[in-house]
Amino acid sequence: MRHWSWAIVWGLMSGVAMAQGGVLNLYSARHYPTDEALYSDFSKATGIKINRVDSDDAGILARLKSEGSASPADVILLVDAARLWKGEVDGLFMPVQSKILESAVPAQLRAKPADTGGTAWFGLSTRARVVVYDKLKVARQEVDTYEKLAEPQNKGRLCIRSGSHPYNLSLFGAMTEHLGPVKTELWLKGLVDNMARSPKGGDTDQIKAVASGECAVAVTNTYYLARLMRSSNPAEKAMAEQVGVVFPNQSSWGTHINVAGGAVARYSKNNDNALKFLEYLVSPEAQNHFANGNNEWPVVQGLKLDNPALKAMTGGSFKSELIPISAVGMNQIKVQQMMDRVGFK
């Protein structure tokens, strides 16, 4: 019985954060093990201990909403622009003023200035949503825009993950801004008609499906492809070599990008540490880490990118769309209802 009482005591105490300088409580939707180095480097450099909980975006927001003013969170990291916007709109973030952050992060990749003058959240890295295709069966011009994915020449070729996933919701939300809701719904219907199989699995599954011949065209985030290209597993590397990649809409509005970002929690008790951590995340070391660790693009301009896979994909640079993230966030429910109407699973 004594063991269990200890266990209970330990359990109850294990979560209690000591709110005396030297601690940072982090809620993170970044579930990439390669980020461990980020956190340990920060702790080593500053002596601040990081207490972390990983969850998915929506779970984190729900938790913050109910914890209210008693929330122990100091910094929140999310991986989808629409969710960052939602957190801002729901008042879960504390706008901060920081010259370092404001000069490092371009204006379109951070929140609009709040009435009090601060910024609610800052983008820390970006990822593009691109098209991969079977080089033998598909010509590059047939899939070089998002609109062409819905056209008849691609019938029976398309593999894409579930429409309800945040990455797709944001892409379709951006399309709604460019094309308007009526044309976007028709476009979604065209996608459904072109599917080789009903949506299953994640982005890497879609790439695998193209490589194995189950379908000929897929939509994926760049870092999944880059991960395969840099994998030490020969089978995965071969898979990446079999597919071609195109950054859509280079001659129109540019390729859709999504933003992973961070914010200081509204009721943070360790403001200074929180700000220190966010500023660390836009430092060259951390930004390089996003690039080389998880194959994302750093937000900081002028950084020398040392990622051969990303370089090979883009051949240097690419045109990315400039869309107000609030628009994407606001469209989310509309987009989900459009998908329900056209049968996009």
Place this chain on the structure above:
Amino acid sequence: MMRLFRPLFRLSLWVVTFLLAMPVLTVLLSWLQWNGVSAQILWEMSQNVLPEYVRTSVLLCAGVSLGVISIGVVSAALVTLFDFPLRRTLEWALLLPLAMPAYVVAYAYTDFLQFGGPAQNTLREWMGLQGRVLPEVRSVWGAVCVFSLVLYPYVYLLVRAAMAERAHHLMEAARLLGAPLRRRILSVALPLARPAIAAGTALALMETLADFGVASYFGVQTFTAGIYKAWLVMDNRIAAAQLATGLLLAVTVLVSLEQRAQSRLRFATGRSDAQSTEARAHTLKGWHGLLAFGLCFVPVLLGFVLPVLLLCRALLESVQSMAVPWVRFVHWSLNSIVLGGVTALLAVGLALWLSSQARFNGTALTRGLLRTVGLGYAVPGAVIVVGLLLPLGWLQSVWPQSGAGYWLTATVLGLVWAYLVRFVAVALQSVGSGYARIPSTLDESARLLGVSGWRLVTTVHAPLLRKPVAVALLLVLVDVMKELPATLVLRPFNTDTLAVMAYQLARDERLGEAALPSLALVVAGLLPVILLSRTLGREK
């Protein structure tokens, strides 16, 4: 003195039931918060996708019932009524799939059997074919297979416990009356196990309905998927909670069907008489024995051996590129085991207490309270989280000094609470069916001899309930270790569990890295399985 205790007991019964039932109540009360936005969302969904969700969920349940009953009953019957090669090993081996999270099994098989996976590639090479050569794993039927393989141990365990106490005098009487073995099994032994079958199937179906991981990975659009869509995408907790009431309705139907089945049979049995000739298991020889072995081995192979081998293969393939974080694994394992152990003890204690209260004061109200608690298992973990977070968020906003929001998520309090809400129902099922096997006449005899109240429970009921309690402890422990949605949202800092890590890595399409916490989860889950089997074996 006892008279003072009784109203106190009754009050605490109400308090405990209220706390356990709160998420369900919150969900039901969400209909009171009817507003335009959630109404519009619900209406749109009912026009487009809800009918299909319902159809898919019903199909899934029907398939899983069939699968789980056939595998569970056949294996339990073979193992208790007969003797054949390796029976003793298979007796506990059949429990092994209990330790496998359904999501991981789904992932392992998909990786292996999908269009571009090794199975189809090899088949294509051998047979010189093109295109798809095996049916699509990621479909409703694939999900039925995965759930059946992972959930049949519920039925197996309960049926085996019931059959081990098979009414020897009834079987003996049937034998003396000239009934052949086959008839004795089909007409006497199996019907006695019907409540156990019903109870086990109800558990399996509730877990199927509450699942999200397998269904979302397979792209199977169940009713639970609709609830998550309303909550996460439409960001409308009210609509999600209102949809969840539909799920609760389905579960209530399940539970009442099962209760009715139980009450129709008189399953009170006497203590097993080892002297009776029926107590000796019928030995199967020759190809009969081989067939029995095969029938019992296949579920173990498909539900445990094969997925583990596939995971090991994935692990080995990526071990070169991965630095294995051993220290963190120990930490995750400790978290899982401690959380599971604490919850199991609390859950079984509560279940025993609630069941004994219902037995002593069997009013319709008490039974109704018990039924409400029993529904907790079917509620998707994330809906329980919503059901917990909503009222506590309200409390936090109305009374900020209470720090309610903090206690819920910065300590394990909220997490254990969510676990108890879900898993007291599991313990209740087992303890309840165990209690049902104790005749009420025993209570009356004991009372005549001056033993009543708490002493009755400890001296008379407890020894008879050892098996169901052991079963309940095992089921809750393993279930807590595998639990995902509530753990993901409610766990405090630095409390990653094996299940959380396996899920996050598998979801990020890193099966090689997910293999290690998955295998650790399986190994950790094996110990209680073996322990339990030893306990049950010793009882014989």
